[in-house]
Amino acid sequence: MADRRAYRWPQPLQGQGNQIWYGGDYNPDQWPEEVWDEDVELMGKAGVNVVSLAIFSWSKLEPREGIYDFDWLDRIIAKLSAAGIGVLLASATASPPMWLTQSHPEVLWRDERGDVVWPGARQHWRPTSPIFRDYALKLCRALAQHYKDNPAIVGWHVGNEYGCHNRFDYSDDAMRAFQEWCKHRYGTIDALNDAWGTAFWSQHLDNFTQILPPRFIGNGNFMNPGKLLDFKRFSSDALKAFYMAERDTLQEITPDLPLTTNFMVSAEGSNLDYDDWGYEVDFVANDHYFTPGEAHLDELAYTASLVDGIARKSPWWLMEHSTGAVNWRPINYRKEPGQLVRDSLAHLAFGADAICYFQWRQSRSGAEKFHTAMLPHAGEDSQIFSDVCELGADLELLSEQGLPGSQLAKSQVAVVQDYQSEWASEHTATPSQKVRHWTEPLDWFRALADQGITADIVPLRGPWDSYQAAVLPAVYLLDEANSQRVHDYVSGGGKLFVTYYTGISDERDHIWLGGYPGSIRDVVGVRSEEFAPMGSGPGTLDHLDLSNGAVAHDMADVITSVEPSARVLATFQAPKRTGLDGLPAITVNEFGQGKAAYVAGKLGRKGLAQSLPELLKAMGLEGIAGQADGDILQVERADQTSGRRFIFLFNRTDHETATPATGEPMVASLARLEDGKAYLEPNGVLVLKQESKAEE
Structure with a gap:
């Protein structure tokens, strides 16, 4: 295993102090420019201090091959910067423009039957295509050169949710790359034959050129398990290699900016080996969407703890979650009152130093128009936006009290x-x-x-x-x-x-x-x-x-x-x-x-x-063991230098519950502290600060 990259975290804009980053994906190119000033004004009201820009903007940034248009992006970055809002700039390579796939359909990935996956959504590219890589890295270079001296850029958001839709590619490009991957892993074809157990069902291979991806072998048949396991490893590595190529291109031109990409860690999310990927980012970032029903809080807490484990207890970035309903489930349940604030504070409790959403303004059209946002269709006169503002004030207070940089306390x-x-x-x-x-x-x-x-x-x-x-x-x-x-x-x-x-x-x-x-x-x-x-x-x-x-x-x-x-x-x-x-x-x-x-x-x-x-x-x-009934989930973050501790208490039940608690109340949502006891309603959370004895 290679060494982990040195931990680097996006630094505040000039004149700002250490803070919890707060914001989300922002897509100004999907709106008329007269909306931008309102967006920036409302971001200030909500306490937003960072946005991710240009994630799906390739066709806007490079409308024709080799012709770049950064003027619109310059204008919105200037407005954000003037308002004290930092920018996590995307490499914009998540989905190629139509002119590219029309000129080079060979960059499109193929499914296990060999059918082409055509444009019309996103991630319709194969990570092993040298042609696609060349175009993507040209865009990375152009972006980095243009913005290398812009003080509003606090870091790079490389790609987006790698492998969400193109995890497996069965094209000839993938076949050749898989053969090389196997050669590197095993050295000799005899070692590979042994690893895959090819004596079974007469699957012996004479050389690496006989290796095929696990393409369609007929309904009800069984793929060689060693080969299939290695193809999953290869697919994670192939996407990682593509990310690393983008990362290294950007870093060469902007060496002082930290780089990351957004993982998709969840209890059942296993598209990629995210722990392996954790070695290749400057700081870990994750996208997480709640599980509806009784497991909502527990699955979120489990996932956030796993992200902390992948980050090896360094602060991490919650790149995306939702203010309410998503758009991609058969039934897209809303969040209950209190859950917007509670969910964000739960990620914070488990080590996140950035709380961000998809997205800032809810889309009016397109496939994600019913995905909730920080500024919903109902506008600022809405419960969601009120909760977003409440959360912004909570995060500002916790920043002032010294939470950023503290670590999730180690469990036993x-x-x-x-x-x-x-x-x-x-x-x-x-x-x-x-x-x-x-x-x-x-x-x-x-x-x-x-x-x-x-x-x-x-x-x-x-x-x-x-x-x-x-x-x-x-x-x-x-x-x-x-x-x-x-x-x-x-x-x-x-x-x-x-x-x-x-x-x-x-x-x-x-x-x-x-x-x-x-x-x-x-x-x-x-x-x-x-x-x-x-x-x-x-x-x-x-x-x-x-x-x-x-x-x-x-x-x-x-x-x-x-x-x-x-x-x-x-x-x-x-x-x-x-x-x-x-x-x-x-x-x-x-x-x-x-x-x-x-x-x-x-x-x-x-x-x-x-x-x-x-x-x-x-x-x-x-x-x-802690609380005997387990009604309360207690999480602690600690600052090793000052000895300051932050105790987060969450109600895991559907009824009011109480537990003994001490400390200075910092944040209370559907909760209160009375006479040495914390009382939490359903979806309630209470954050307490405890100073070290020396400070007391």
Whole structure:
């Protein structure tokens, strides 16, 4: 793994102090110029201090090949700068203009059947096209040269949501690039044949030119899993290489400006290996849109914690979220009162130092006209804009009180997330299509929160082994290096929770032999011989009861041996004919100086929450639990220099709840502090400041 780029954060405009950046995408080219002055005036009213410009403006900036028009962009940047609003300038390459694709249709990506994906939306380009790269980098150079001395530009917004629509390309350009990627990864064709297991189904390759992308192979057939996993890795790398080419072109001309691109991290978002991409940005930025329903806050908190993990606890930028409804779901639910402010403060609590939206002014036409914005169709006389102004004032106050630059306080528990385990679990020939990696970390995060424990979400290549306790939840792929990390961590005194579907295969998706969980069986002290998937067909198991009252669904392990050092905490209860009755479901093993728990079935949030009190006690971790009922999500940011702490309290329920709290109230939305207790209504949030004793 390459070294991470040095952390660089956009600096305030001249004369301004350190602040939380606040604003969003701004698309003035979609509006008549007479609207611009009103926009800038209302931005000032709302407390906006930054906007992202020109994200989808290629055709406006280069209306004809080689003919650039920056006059309109100069004018709006001047207006913004005069109002004290900084600009995160986009490379504008997200979608090519029609003149380019008309002249060079060979830049358009192809689907797995070889059909061309035609212009008409966005991201209709292939990242491996040398022709497209040449045009894109010419635009980057022209923008950088024109704006290299403009003091209003605080950083570069490179591309936009890479891989949102063009993650996979099956063109001949992609084929040749995939062949080169494989040659670089494996060195010899024999090594590749071994990695892909090509002895199966007579898939042996004589040379790298025989490698094809995983194109259409017929309905119901099964793609080679090693090849498919590598193609997902390649596709992430191909887009990353394109981003890096843009980044390096801009940096060469404007070396003092920090650069980033907006990831799409969410609980189930796995288009790219975002942790790998985190090594290539100056600061991490993310786009996140809420999950409607009861998981709204928890999924947001989980995602924000994961972004903090990808950023390795450096402040990060929330590049996009929504003030209300989005436009791209089958049903686009509105946000409830209080959620606009609460959601933004939740991202802030988990380490964001920039809170931005898509977009400033809600579009009047186009595919995103029903996507809410900071200034909605109803105009400034609206609840949304009132909330936007309230949030702007809250962020200004928190900036004055010293929040920017503080870090999310380290939890005692790390929950591990791994993009490549998710990719491997997506294959169509697995024990159960109902089992994926991504659901298990989220369930653990929520179940721990039910015990009052706000866990850190940490990528597999991150420092999870520096925590008092860690969870490996359905981490399907464990290579030798990470298997050794597991051994060293537990033997050295770590407390590790391991679940079903962990350590099944190595990085090539080759099964670790001898029984599951493969290379860490000695650490967990149990051995499973086979899987016991559950479904809903006649005569099949649809669930498994546990002796502790929890219930497993979808997947369980058939554990046939337990080491003497392991203690069984719960067993499965099932009809005798299944052979599962009485088999271990939850165990704790002594290993070296530490302990390893094993959860042999998919218990979901409810089953995990039900099992955790006894499990934490058996692991010697009962002292780390917080609020007993888990109604409150408590998050802390701390300034290591001053000792100042900011405590964020969020109501996770649909009723008013209270918890003991101390500190100076900074922000209260649907919340209050009375007589040493915080009272929070549904969607409520309270932010408290606690000074160090020296400052007091």
